Amino acid sequence: MRANCFAGRNSVEVRDVPDPSLLSRRDAIVRVTSTAVCGSDLHLVDGYVPSMQDGDVLGHEFMGEVVEVGSGISGDTLRVGDRVVVPFPIACGSCNACAAEMYSCCENSNPNAAIAEKMFGHPVAGIFGYSHLTGGYAGGQAEYVRVPFADVGPLKIESDLTDEQVLFLSDILPTGWMGAEMCDIRSSDVVAVWGAGPVGQFAMDSARVLGAHEVIAIDREPYRLEMAAAAGHTTINFDDTDVRTRLLELTGGRGPDKCIDAVGLEATHGSASLQTYDRVKQAVRSETDRPHALRQAILSCRSGGTVSVIGVYGGFIDKFPAGAWMNRSLTLRTGQAHVHRYLEPLLRRIEAGELDPTRVITHRLSLEEAPHAFDIFKNKQENCEKVVLTP
Amino acid sequence: MDMLATTTVRREPSDVYDFWHDFANLPRFMTHLDSVVETGPNATHWTATAPFGQVVEWDAETTEDVPGSSIAWRSVGESLVPNQGKVWFVPAPGGQGTEVHVVLAYHLPGGAIGKAAAKYFGEEPHQQLDDDLRRFKQVMETGEVVRSDGAPWGKRARHEFPQRAAQPLSADERAEVFAS
Numbered sequence: 001m002r003a004n005c006f007a008g009r010n011s012v013e014v015r016d017v018p019d020p021s022l023l024s025r026r027d028a029i030v031r032v033t034s035t036a037v038c039g040s041d042l043h044l045v046d047g048y049v050p051s052m053q054d055g056d057v058l059g060h061e062f063m064g065e066v067v068e069v070g071s072g073i074s075g076d077t078l079r080v081g082d083r084v085v086v087p088f089p090i091a092c093g094s095c096n097a098c099a100a101e102m103y104s105c106c107e108n109s110n111p112n113a114a115i116a117e118k119m120f121g122h123p124v125a126g127i128f129g130y131s132h133l134t135g136g137y138a139g140g141q142a143e144y145v146r147v148p149f150a151d152v153g154p155l156k157i158e159s160d161l162t163d164e165q166v167l168f169l170s171d172i173l174p175t176g177w178m179g180a181e182m183c184d185i186r187s188s189d190v191v192a193v194w195g196a197g198p199v200g201q202f203a204m205d206s207a208r209v210l211g212a213h214e215v216i217a218i219d220r221e222p223y224r225l226e227m228a229a230a231a232g233h234t235t236i237n238f239d240d241t242d243v244r245t246r247l248l249e250l251t252g253g254r255g256p257d258k259c260i261d262a263v264g265l266e267a268t269h270g271s272a273s274l275q276t277y278d279r280v281k282q283a284v285r286s287e288t289d290r291p292h293a294l295r296q297a298i299l300s301c302r303s304g305g306t307v308s309v310i311g312v313y314g315g316f317i318d319k320f321p322a323g324a325w326m327n328r329s330l331t332l333r334t335g336q337a338h339v340h341r342y343l344e345p346l347l348r349r350i351e352a353g354e355l356d357p358t359r360v361i362t363h364r365l366s367l368e369e370a371p372h373a374f375d376i377f378k379n380k381q382e383n384c385e386k387v388v389l390t391p
Numbered sequence: 392m393d394m395l396a397t398t399t400v401r402r403e404p405s406d407v408y409d410f411w412h413d414f415a416n417l418p419r420f421m422t423h424l425d426s427v428v429e430t431g432p433n434a435t436h437w438t439a440t441a442p443f444g445q446v447v448e449w450d451a452e453t454t455e456d457v458p459g460s461s462i463a464w465r466s467v468g469e470s471l472v473p474n475q476g477k478v479w480f481v482p483a484p485g486g487q488g489t490e491v492h493v494v495l496a497y498h499l500p501g502g503a504i505g506k507a508a509a510k511y512f513g514e515e516p517h518q519q520l521d522d523d524l525r526r527f528k529q530v531m532e533t534g535e536v537v538r539s540d541g542a543p544w545g546k547r548a549r550h551e552f553p554q555r556a557a558q559p560l561s562a563d564e565r566a567e568v569f570a571s
């Protein structure tokens with residue numbers, strides 16, 4: 001089959017690879033009908049997540065049709081022919097983490113748990129197409145995918161919603177939603193969201209659905225800010241505006257009650273000196289992540305507020321504003337999205353028209369065009385916000 | 392060499408005890424064990440793969456057996472690698488299942504064989520025991536040892552990097568993975 005593979009730092013290639021087959025009793029094989037490129041893929045390809053190998057099949061946002069199931073899957077959970085969306089974390093459904101609905105911390109789904117444990121202190125779940133640290137699972141930017149624990153993850157789509165309406169249940173819609181949910185939003189809350197990428201856009205929409213008084217989008221890409229404005233959110237361009245000052249102006253000097261970091265470890269900075277400091281440290285690997293958005297979110301947040309981090313970090317950061325965090329009673333919450341938790345409730349919200357995931361799609365390309373898709377998404381060309389690929 | 396490892400399994404202590412008490416189950420998750428066969432009351436015969444395809448065998452006796460709670464064993468008679476072990480099961484707080492605590496002790500022989508054995512059992516024997524327990528937990532909680540494209544070997548896990556690329560196995564690789 002054809003699959004989009006990691007081909008060394010800054011490079012992906014669509015290659016011929018073997019078709020997947022069942023390896024475990026609770027596996028299913030899914031024929032992919034739609035898949036997408038995510039900001040997380042950029043972190044992998046740009047070389048910021050360790051343990052990527054040449055030939056790794058990328059992609060963790062995908063859906064399709066079940067074409068084969070293992071002997072451990074009973075017919076009332078999943079059958080050949082079912083149309084499914086697959087959550088990006090792989091979860092066993094029976095460990096204590098899964099029982100607590102902390103699916104992205106599943107204790108059993110990562111065969112490389114020992115390595116993850118060395119890096120993170122405790123292991124993390126397996127993730128499709130997301131380095132060997134999270135298991136070394138082939139991903140979904142491919143014609144077919146092997147889905148382990150297929151009796152736990154896949155959500156059956158029985159209505160006539162289109163792929164584009166439900167595809168993002170695999171990751172970015174639940175991720176944005178969880179970012180807002182972690183803020184425990186009250187009706188008086190002003191919520192500021194760093195990053196107007198697809199994840200940030202969904203965090204903004206979710207914050208509004210959860211009742212925020214106002215939602216503010218922060219980015220530097222005019223077309224991304226326009227997209228947020230078109231959805232009814234207030235915008236700040238950090239290229240030409242001092243973010244903290246503007247946030248104070250917009251909140252009567254209080255600062256946003258809740259702040260969401262939807263940028264992660266490749267943040268850029270308006271201040272050249274801090275940007276240079278972090279770039280140099282990152283280049284010599286004494287700091288692995290560039291945390292500008294996180295720092296700014298912590299410094300901007302109102303005392304007693306919450307900073308919710310859904311942007312991905314992989315290693316270590318410098319100049320963490322621990323003083324602001326501690327002295328001003330801030331709450332820091334984070335996690336890879338526990339996608340399984342949100343599948344049913346968010347599907348219902350899509351059906352009810354409360355959330356429109358299709359609004360971020362700017363490009364529809366074939367799987368063969370994946371390298372081009374990565375290029376325009378990463379370099380913000382052709383006003384690219386979100387690419388959907390079809391095999 | 393003495394090692395202690397622990398894990399928590401989301402099953403009742405009696406289930407976890409029963410599974411371990413059937414020594415024939417141990418090779419399902421312990422990398423080096425090929426088989427454990429019951430040979431009499433409190434008596435077992437163990438077979439492990441050793442370096443260069445050699446097979447190491449020994450007899451063991453069960454020295455402690457408290458249903459639902461603990462099991463201990465030790466090798467008897469002539470053995471290349473005299474060893475003993477104990478496992479005990481403690482209810483985890485708040486209905487989270489069972490804490491499994493394992494102690495293993497073995498004496499490596501001297502000379503060239505000892506060196507080869509040490510190498511085979513790993514630079515980090517403690518890591519191996521941890522990994523064995525991780526697989527034990529996988530089997531108890533999910534029914535089998537977890538496999539990915541990059542690490543498809545199940546209990547014959549090889550942790551060296553680089554691994555296989557994370558892409559589906561060819562027919563030949565599949566055959567190799569599922570051989571034996």
Ligand SMILES: NC(=O)c1ccc[n+]([C@@H]2O[C@H](COP(=O)([O-])OP(=O)(O)OC[C@H]3O[C@@H](n4cnc5c(N)ncnc54)[C@H](O)[C@@H]3O)[C@@H](O)[C@H]2O)c1
Pocket residue numbers: 038039040041042043171172175194195196197198199200218219220221224238262263264265266267268269292293309310311312335336337
């Ligand atoms: N927690 C999870 O489960 C999860 C799931 C999916 C994605 N993510 C992460 O979410 C983040 C966003 O994903 P995406 O797909 O939207 O990526 P993206 O790259 O499209 O979006 C990031 C945006 O942040 C902007 N940005 C850069 N520096 C900034 C700064 N200092 N202040 C404000 N904005 C800044 C960029 O211009 C860009 O528009 C990534 O880190 C991704 O890995 C996390």
Ligand SMILES: [Zn+2]
Pocket residue numbers: 038039040041060061088171172
């Ligand atoms: Zn993603």
Ligand SMILES: [Zn+2]
Pocket residue numbers: 091092093094095096097098105106107108109
């Ligand atoms: Zn689990």
